[in-house]
Amino acid sequence: MLPPATPDAQLIKNLYDVVFVLAVVTFVLVEVLLLVTAVRFRRKSATDSPVPVHGNNLAELGWTIVPAIVVAIVFWLSIDTAGKLTGHGSSNAPITRIHAIGDKVAERRVNESAAVDLVVEITGRQWFWTYTYKTAGGLVADSNDGKALVLPAGKSIRLDLTSADVIHAWWVPQLGPMLYVNPGERTAIFIQDAQPGEYIGQCNFFCGVRHAYMLNNIKIVPQEEFNAWYKGSVAAQETVVASR
Numbered sequence: 001m002l003p004p005a006t007p008d009a010q011l012i013k014n015l016y017d018v019v020f021v022l023a024v025v026t027f028v029l030v031e032v033l034l035l036v037t038a039v040r041f042r043r044k045s046a047t048d049s050p051v052p053v054h055g056n057n058l059a060e061l062g063w064t065i066v067p068a069i070v071v072a073i074v075f076w077l078s079i080d081t082a083g084k085l086t087g088h089g090s091s092n093a094p095i096t097r098i099h100a101i102g103d104k105v106a107e108r109r110v111n112e113s114a115a116v117d118l119v120v121e122i123t124g125r126q127w128f129w130t131y132t133y134k135t136a137g138g139l140v141a142d143s144n145d146g147k148a149l150v151l152p153a154g155k156s157i158r159l160d161l162t163s164a165d166v167i168h169a170w171w172v173p174q175l176g177p178m179l180y181v182n183p184g185e186r187t188a189i190f191i192q193d194a195q196p197g198e199y200i201g202q203c204n205f206f207c208g209v210r211h212a213y214m215l216n217n218i219k220i221v222p223q224e225e226f227n228a229w230y231k232g233s234v235a236a237q238e239t240v241v242a243s244r
């Protein structure tokens with residue numbers, strides 16, 4: 001797994017590591033038991049026939065209780081991780097990261113769940129993303145031709161996503177969680193305290209014939225660099241609009 005570049009991605013990585021270790025331990029245990037059984041109880045002669053076993057309380061309780069405990073641990077850790085991500089809300093006012101557009105209560109909870117320096121509205125399309133910066137100049141950009149979504153480092157950023165056509169999924173593993181992006185609904189993703197760098201994202205929901213090519217690059221740059229890039233891009237956009 002690529003190294004996490006935000007505290008949220010680090011939380012997800014920590015959870016991933018625990019689940020990975022549990023999975024490896026389970027795999028090794030099952031394979032060892034399988035091999036031991038196959039070797040130890042193999043047929044030793046042509047007349048050899050196995051003694052059937054009818055019920056074994058200890059074994060049955062064991063293979064019911066142990067997996068239940070493992071699943072309970074993963075469940076608890078998952079809930080705990082989700083509750084620590086940026087903008088998780090509170091137990092009596094949880095935020096709905098995906099909700100119907102126009103759901104005022106859900107929208108208010110998302111807006112109040114974390115203070116943000118920048119909001120970018122993102123629309124998934126077959127097969128690219130468009131980015132509208134909700135700040136002075138209202139820059140509009142997209143992910144075509146490998147163009148990156150440029151964002152400032154070390155800030156609190158919220159991405160408000162929706163889809164113009166089919167279901168897509170926003171997934172930049174190094175920056176935080178993956179969430180579905182549905183037509184008619186709004187998906188809120190926070191990028192908190194990101195380190196400068198270039199990160200690769202990929203639409204993670206099969207959305208048509210060019211789904212595999214629906215990549216998106218994210219470029220996180222220091223605030224001053226972001227300001228200069230933004231100013232230049234807005235100026236270029238205005239020139240294009242004016243020359244039409």
Ligand SMILES: [Cu+2]
Nearest residue numbers: 203205207211
């Ligand atoms: Cu897709």
